[in-house]
Amino acid sequence: MKLTLKFIIPILVVVALVVFLVPESSVPAKKMIILGVDGLDPRLLQKFTDEGNLPNFKQLIAEGDFKPLQTTMPPLSPVAWSTFITGMDPGGHAIFDFFHRDPKTITPEFSMARTLPSSWNISIGSWVLPLKGGTIEQLRLGRAFWEILEEHNVPTTVFRMPVNFPPSSGGKSLSGMGTPDILGTPGMFSFYTDNPPYSADNISGGHVYEVEVQNDAVDAQLIGPENTFRRVPKESPSGKVSGERDGTKKYGHPKLTIDFQVFLDPEEPVAKFVVQDDEFILKEGEWSDWVRVDFEALPYLVSISAVGRFYLQEVRPDFRLYVTPLQINPEDPVMPISTPDDWAGELYDELGYFYTQELPEDTKAFSGGIFDGLEFWEQAQFVFREQRKALDHLLKNYKEGFLFFYFSSVDQGCHMLWRYMDPEHPGFVPEEKLSNSIEVLYRQMDEALGRILEFVDGETTLIVMSDHGFSPFYWGVNLNSWLVGKGYARLKNPLHREGYPLFMNVDWTGTKAYALGLNGLYVNLRGREKNGIVSQGAEYEKLLDQLETDLLAMEDPRNGQRSIAYVVQTRRDFRGNNVDMGPDIIVGYNWGYRTSWESPLGEFPREIFVDNIDPWSGTHLIDYRLVPGVLITNRKITLANPALYDLTVAILDEYGVSKLPEMIGQDCLQ
Amino acid sequence: MQIRRRKSKSGLKAWGTFPRVGVRGGGRSQTPTTPSDSHPTFERVVTTLMKLVNWFLTSLFGLLFWPFQGLDPVWALVFVSFLCGLLMVWVFGKVSNQEAIRRVKNKIRGNLLGVRLYQHDVRIVLRLQGRILRDTLTYMNYSIIPMLVLIVPLLLIIVQLNLHFSLRPLEPGESAVLKARLIQTGVLQENISLENLSGVKVETPGVRIDSEGEVAWRIRARQPGRHLLTVKVGEQTVEKELYVGDGWGAVSALRSNSLLDLLLYPGEAPIDASEKVKSITVQYRPLPISIWGWNVHWMVLFFVLSILVAFIFKGAFGVEL
Known part of the structure; x- marks a missing residue:
């Protein structure tokens, strides 16, 4: 007995020492914090910084670097964030818009996620008992960079990353844009x-x-x-x-x-x-x-x-x-909104209930006349305070590895409040309490950055980035109506222009192209579209070139301005294996222009150009070169024109991880 | 959208002329503590007796839980479940016919063995099963009296546990609804206010719901402690305790004039029947009880633990259950 104890006790002591004293990983992972601010615009940022309103941004820029960050075409949040996540352009990750279309029905579909109901049920009277659960499928293709980091033992925390519902595996993450309500x-x-x-x-x-x-x-x-x-x-x-x-x-x-x-x-x-x-x-x-x-x-x-x-x-x-x-x-x-599954519950324990839907600022209630500007502001500020509280919580618990935090307030605020600060806007509203609201949003980001800076030591890489910038939305373009005017599309009854959504009034036998989604234009292609009439090959190629020429020549007769500044032919200009999933052409509007409210969902109003008097008065759905995002870091930026996909590679490189073959960028940080 | 209609009542006629429901600070007035003369004697005696019992038990449990105040409430619940398990097995041993129970259980065991031995003979098995059923009923019969005896203390204990473990105090800064219900509808005719507001802020005017005979306020807790709020109806005043704190303890959600409520909500003295106020309720939040991260209702935990303890210690007490 004595002999046995003689051996057992030292062994137990050694085991206890190993368990309690030796950390899981002897070398803590490098620290990298990214503050993702949707819609942070380099021009506005520079203006407010120059005016002395953003001291923390000023400090960070002085110590590090600041450059416009090339966004995607189209410069839409789901597209741009998908590029950041995967390091690919839309031809790779297959997110081209908020909406895609089913070519068999020519109806819009949500581009980011799809819910499939249970296919195996038993029905007893009025009751239905599913024998297998339904599924929710994320439609973004390609691997998220934090999945790759996790594989290399880098702990990651990703808070409200857009286009991440259901969340990709690995690390702690809470889904953001794309997450539905109940x-x-x-x-x-x-x-x-x-x-x-x-x-x-x-x-x-x-x-x-x-x-x-x-x-x-x-x-x-x-x-x-x-x-x-x-x-x-x-x-x-x-x-x-x-x-x-x-x-x-x-x-x-x-x-x-x-x-x-x-x-x-x-x-x-x-x-x-x-x-x-x-x-x-x-x-x-x-x-x-x-x-x-x-x-x-x-x-x-x-x-x-x-x-x-x-x-x-x-x-x-x-x-x-x-x-x-x-x-x-x-x-x-x-529904699955976090990884691990119980992380959302842990956040609830610390923060209480919070908005989980994709973009919580209720722009629809404002556009629909339910809210006025001040009510929208109040609701949006509540959202900001929730997110700000979450930032504090995550920073407090941040020890090592990669941390990404997302704010939506600047983007949603710029969309809805632009007209309060811009007297040239057709929908300008003189409201003293809101005239500097966008500046207030930038100051709030500056305060949040100041809080982050408290946690940044000499070994921590800090990046502030955005997916795109902003422009005013003065005039809407009814692209489908323009297609009719140019003979690319034909209506069954040209007199019936209003109240026929989803191409109900379209004569497909005489329609070569149609616009659907915010920037997309599709060819009515034989063998792909339900009633396709354009042949694959030379006719298709010729039509695309003709469309490009005509689109770039589109002129607003009211002021003589070109309303379209840039056109992408997806199969010509994008890389990746999924270019066929997108529109044939992506339209980049000029400064002040955007697609109208009716055209994206298949309507054909009489007027081609209309003034925008909707509260939704700021936009970024234009030529991507006009609305770059922001890249600010405490390191030096090595590329002259860094792009979102370069940043993806830079993050991997920071942890010594090689980029994947399908990633199209290069490291942009020193 | 299905819209259900409510019938209009004559109260609408007096639109704009109702007495205001206000919020006033100021001195406290004493709630009458003696039942009125109109109260039947029997009810008065029962009420006084129950008040005494409630006072004794609330004090006893307060003392019992006092050492656990700084700890998670689950420890106090485990402790009291342990005591109750012991108490139950001891009482059961004292008030039951142990010899008869032992005898009938032996019979059941013997017959169960018989079922296994004669499983090839259906007639014998059926006969034995009949006996098992009969003996089981006999066993249940022997258990009825101890169960009836146990039910009274158990009910009182459960009511006390409910007082301590079902709700948590309001945290400072947290809001809640305080509702006063009048004996008769017609709150619109009364001048009703909420007073004595130290430690608490009243954030809204009273919402008068004539059809329910109710006035409700939103209050916000400011300072920890047990505060006494006063609902004033005309010249009459009724007090209600409000518990603000970040721990746990005896949280009395309801003060009422009903005998049944006095039994179920023992935390405060009943409202005198002569008052116009029937009840005052504070909407506290549930007290979360969790074991290893799993939320459990306190009653489930209490019964599981106390029954477990009873079975573990029945041998030590020499009791046959």
């Missing part, structure tokens, strides 16, 4: 009122529900996703169920709902809300905290959890209540 949309707000606006049916990105105030109370419902565990017969518009006699009944899924009540004080502008087990009181003009709701899909077994915030806009004379898009609850996510 309905599966990019964000669908709800608005309850007893006096709906005239435009209620035309508001995109939200639903307006008419409610009645009776006895100082309102009964309403939160509308959730479809309940895939239930089925109901589909009804025709007349209310009849088809196929009942011959057994060919078609079924759909009913929406999940949650009743809620609002009790209004008879005199004061204040109300009490009862939502499931939660009760809260709001004064007019107040926002609630996050409210958790659980949609019961299978009683006692399956529920879908979501969170939302309520904004009591007005009590009387009109009752007006806005509810944010219902977010995937990070505490109990119904």
